[in-house]
Amino acid sequence: MMEAIDVFFWIFGLISCGSALVVAFSPRLIHSVFALFFCFFGVAGLYAILGADFLAAVQVILYIGGILVLLIFGVFLTNRLSEKHLPNPFTHWKSAAILSVLMLALVLTFPAPWRMTVAGSKSNDQVAGSSPREGVEAQSPTVSGRTPLGAVPVHVFNTTTPIGVHLLTTYVIAFELASILLLVAMIGAASIARKEVH
Amino acid sequence: MPTLAPSLNNCLLISGLMFACGLFCVLGRKNSVSLLMGVELILNAANLNLVSFGTFLYPKTFYHGHCFAIFVIVLAASETAIFLAILLSLYQYQEKVDVDEVHALKG
Numbered sequence: 001m002m003e004a005i006d007v008f009f010w011i012f013g014l015i016s017c018g019s020a021l022v023v024a025f026s027p028r029l030i031h032s033v034f035a036l037f038f039c040f041f042g043v044a045g046l047y048a049i050l051g052a053d054f055l056a057a058v059q060v061i062l063y064i065g066g067i068l069v070l071l072i073f074g075v076f077l078t079n080r081l082s083e084k085h086l087p088n089p090f091t092h093w094k095s096a097a098i099l100s101v102l103m104l105a106l107v108l109t110f111p112a113p114w115r116m117t118v119a120g121s122k123s124n125d126q127v128a129g130s131s132p133r134e135g136v137e138a139q140s141p142t143v144s145g146r147t148p149l150g151a152v153p154v155h156v157f158n159t160t161t162p163i164g165v166h167l168l169t170t171y172v173i174a175f176e177l178a179s180i181l182l183l184v185a186m187i188g189a190a191s192i193a194r195k196e197v198h
Numbered sequence: 199m200p201t202l203a204p205s206l207n208n209c210l211l212i213s214g215l216m217f218a219c220g221l222f223c224v225l226g227r228k229n230s231v232s233l234l235m236g237v238e239l240i241l242n243a244a245n246l247n248l249v250s251f252g253t254f255l256y257p258k259t260f261y262h263g264h265c266f267a268i269f270v271i272v273l274a275a276s277e278t279a280i281f282l283a284i285l286l287s288l289y290q291y292q293e294k295v296d297v298d299e300v301h302a303l304k305g
Contacts, residue, residue, distance in 0.1 A: 002202055009204040013212040020219035020239055029229060036235050039216070043242050046212070049204055050253045055245075055264050062271055067238065067278045074231045074282045078289045089228045091298055096226030104218035107210075114206060114255060162261040163268070171265055178272045185276030193283035195290075 009049050015042030029079070029088040033071055040064050054160045209250035217243040230288075230295045234281050241274045 015038055022035035040063045047056040079086055090096075167175050201208075216239055223236025245267045252263020289295055292302075 005204065006202050009208070010202070013208070017212055017215045017219075020216045023235055023239060024219040024222045024226075029232065032232060032235060036238065039239065040242065043216075043246060046209070046246060047249060050209070050249050051260070052249050052253070052264055052267075055249060055267055058268065058271060062275060063238075063242075067275060070278050070282055071231060071235065071238075074234070074285055078231065078285055078295045088232055090226050091228045093226040096222050099225060100218045100222040103221055104214055107214040107217065114251075159261055159264060163264050166261060166265050167268070170262075171269075174269060178269055182272060182276055185279050189279040189283035192280070193286045 005049060008045070012042045012045035012049065015039070016046065027088060029075055029086040032088060033068070033075055036071070037064060037068055040068065051159065053158055054163055206250055206254040209246060209254075213243040213246040213250070216240075216246070228296045228298060230281075230285055230297055230300075233297060234278065237277070238274060241270055245270050 019035040019038040019042065023032045023039060026032045026035060040059060044056045044059040044064075047053075047059055075086070220236040220239030220243060223239060224233055225236075227233055227236065248263045248267045248270070250263075252260040256262070285295055288300065292299070294300075
């Protein structure tokens with residue numbers, strides 16, 4: 001029995017994976033860029049399903065609104081547009097494909113502790129409780145009738161408040177370092193990309 | 199038993215596929231912009247992993263995963279800006295942005 005959230009989860013997952021495949025294998029550069037748009041959109045939908053509303057908004061605003069526009073800029077500024085199709089050739093594609101498939105197999109079969117817990121819900125609080133963070137309660141708020149690992153925990157509150165609080169208390173040093181990094185990146189990008197003045 | 203519900207394993211499956219596509223993009227493409235797109239795919243897969251681990255393994259303190267994802271997004275944004283600046287000056291310098299053609303720094 002598929003519930004509505006399962007259907008949407010797989011729709012967004014298929015959008016993400018399918019457009020990631022198009023990004024990797026499309027013979028034209030501009031198709032790759034626009035497939036990346038759908039990939040980001042699908043990931044934003046997955047964030048929303050996983051209860052990360054703030055991250056979904058950030059994904060749409062920053063990735064689609066910022067990074068993707070920069071990428072399209074890059075495509076249009078570094079190609080001769082008189083060529084009609086903007087081809088996107090491969091190089092070493094055999095070894096790249098072999099390595100990617102090997103890495104995918106490794107990632108999907110890695111014997112990590114969280115994989116063992118999926119079969120039964122009993123061992124869930126063992127793994128979570130043995131972590132240094134605060135232990136997960138045995139009955140976490142979940143959709144009724146499912147195992148805790150098999151369902152999305154329902155957050156009835158928004159995630160913006162705890163993220164904001166923790167960014168400015170727990171992670172305040174990393175936050176300040178990230179702001180310095182952004183400043184340095186902005187200055188560096190401007191000074192690298194400007195025209196040489198003789 | 200595999201389930202169709204949004205579970206940790208299903209999220210890891212999706213992000214693993216995205217990661218493999220990004221890896222192929224980085225390793226097997228000639229154009230630098232395509233390489234950057236592969237890096238973005240890999241970072242997105244990592245972000246999805248962070249969020250799903252936070253959601254499924256730590257339902258009480260899931261927002262720590264979100265905070266890490268925000269830092270990854272900041273890094274991705276600055277990396278894209280720097281990469282495009284380098285790409286533009288490279289294009290002014292030698293009219294090509296294919297990774298095979300950039301060997302001026304080779305020893």
